[in-house]
Amino acid sequence: MPSITEDVSIGNLGSLQTLPDSFTWKFTSSDSAVEESVPVIDLFDPNVITLLGDACKTWGAFQISNHGIPQKLIDDVESLSKTLFDMSSERKLEAASSDKGVSGYGEPRMTPFFEKKMWCEGFTIADASYADHFLTLWPHDYTKYCGIIEEYKGEMEKLASRLLSWILSSLGVTVEDIEWAQNMSRGVIRLNHYPVCPEPERAMGLGAHTDSTILTILHQSNMGGLQVFREETGWVTVEPVPGALVINIGDLFHILSNGKIMSVVHRARVNQTRSRISIAYLWGGPAGDVEIKPISKIVGPVEPAIYRPVTWNEYLRIKYEVFEKSFDAIRVVNPTN
Numbered sequence: 042m043p044s045i046t047e048d049v050s051i052g053n054l055g056s057l058q059t060l061p062d063s064f065t066w067k068f069t070s071s072d073s074a075v076e077e078s079v080p081v082i083d084l085f086d087p088n089v090i091t092l093l094g095d096a097c098k099t100w101g102a103f104q105i106s107n108h109g110i111p112q113k114l115i116d117d118v119e120s121l122s123k124t125l126f127d128m129s130s131e132r133k134l135e136a137a138s139s140d141k142g143v144s145g146y147g148e149p150r151m152t153p154f155f156e157k158k159m160w161c162e163g164f165t166i167a168d169a170s171y172a173d174h175f176l177t178l179w180p181h182d183y184t185k186y187c188g189i190i191e192e193y194k195g196e197m198e199k200l201a202s203r204l205l206s207w208i209l210s211s212l213g214v215t216v217e218d219i220e221w222a223q224n225m226s227r228g229v230i231r232l233n234h235y236p237v238c239p240e241p242e243r244a245m246g247l248g249a250h251t252d253s254t255i256l257t258i259l260h261q262s263n264m265g266g267l268q269v270f271r272e273e274t275g276w277v278t279v280e281p282v283p284g285a286l287v288i289n290i291g292d293l294f295h296i297l298s299n300g301k302i303m304s305v306v307h308r309a310r311v312n313q314t315r316s317r318i319s320i321a322y323l324w325g326g327p328a329g330d331v332e333i334k335p336i337s338k339i340v341g342p343v344e345p346a347i348y349r350p351v352t353w354n355e356y357l358r359i360k361y362e363v364f365e366k367s368f369d370a371i372r373v374v375n376p377t378n
């Protein structure tokens with residue numbers, strides 16, 4: 042006979058009254074969050090470059106205000122997500138992605154690297170095929186919803202490029218120093234939903250990970266849940282700031298900067314009384330077979346490259362083979378030779 046845990050579908054987690062064993066995580070005292078806050082940076086601040094540079098070096102994460110993204114557009118993507126996740130499990134599964142990491146509904150791609158299941162469901166918008174799924178989900182409103190997504194992608198792309206130039210500038214280089222900067226693949230949007238959970242202190246919304254891309258722009262509405270890990274202190278909750286967006290530095294930026302800036306380890310916790318939606322825009326990665334490596338102007342005889350060149354496809358393949366050991370897999374063993 043199948044056990045109860047085998048029957049649990051991510052599409053109706055919110056209706057469960059008890060936490061199934063397959064979703065029960067073990068936590069220790071080091072999992073408790075400490076009283077600290079990630080920097081909140083006003084993009085109109087005259088010292089914006091220095092502030093961004095410092096936040097990238099010490100945290101790998103920060104929040105931004107005065108970012109210029111229309112609130113109405115953010116609200117529209119949030120309400121699209123609510124409409125989607127409110128659908129029946131069967132309906133959502135009709136839009137299931139054929140494989141993790143490509144467009145459609147389902148578990149996060151990193152799921153196989155965790156012993157226990159994560160208390161979340163999501164929808165990935167990675168390529169044009171997301172529109173076919175939207176047609177299945179919303180036969181009447183699909184043009185409207187695709188329009189909202191395309192507009193959001195466009196705005197996110199512009200904001201991500203601005204942040205890239207400023208952060209590079211804090212490192213003393215420019216976008217022109219990345220040969221493939223004009224050949225960036227379009228970002229991936231991940232709509233995340235964390236349903237209410239009967240035992241949040243024993244459950245995990247999204248397990249600890251770094252994003253593989255250059256940077257992520259995250260909208261977490263007015264519901265907290267995101268935590269970032271800081272070596273010196275431990276887990277820090279990123280409290281929602283009205284109107285602000287969270288920026289997480291990803292693996293590619295860490296590689297480009299030759300380890301000068303951090304890709305932040307982060308996770309999402311869940312809640313007993315209110316469900317939570319977050320909208321992640323993961324940006325970067327060159328289209329095609331371009332080599333990603335530490336920026337030539339940053340490295341030299343005094344500071345040799347600590348990572349070997351790797352293409353985006355190869356990096357993703359490595360990441361989904363060894364997960365948190367992906368930097369070790371591309372590290373140059375003895376950089377002085």
Ligand SMILES: C=C1C[C@]23C[C@@]1(O)CC[C@H]2[C@@]12CCC[C@@](C)(C(=O)O1)[C@H]2[C@@H]3C(=O)O
Binds near residue numbers: 149152165253
């Ligand atoms: C390009 C990608 C980054 C991503 C894996 C993917 O192929 C598409 C989904 C992305 C995402 C979103 C949620 C968190 C994450 C770790 C995951 O499981 O899927 C990221 C992946 C990543 O950054 O490696």
Ligand SMILES: O=C(O)CCC(=O)C(=O)O
Binds near residue numbers: 247252257261321
């Ligand atoms: O929901 C969150 O706060 C985090 C989401 C996230 O890390 C991701 O989508 O990569």
Ligand SMILES: [Fe+2]
Binds near residue numbers: 251252257321
């Ligand atoms: Fe993430």
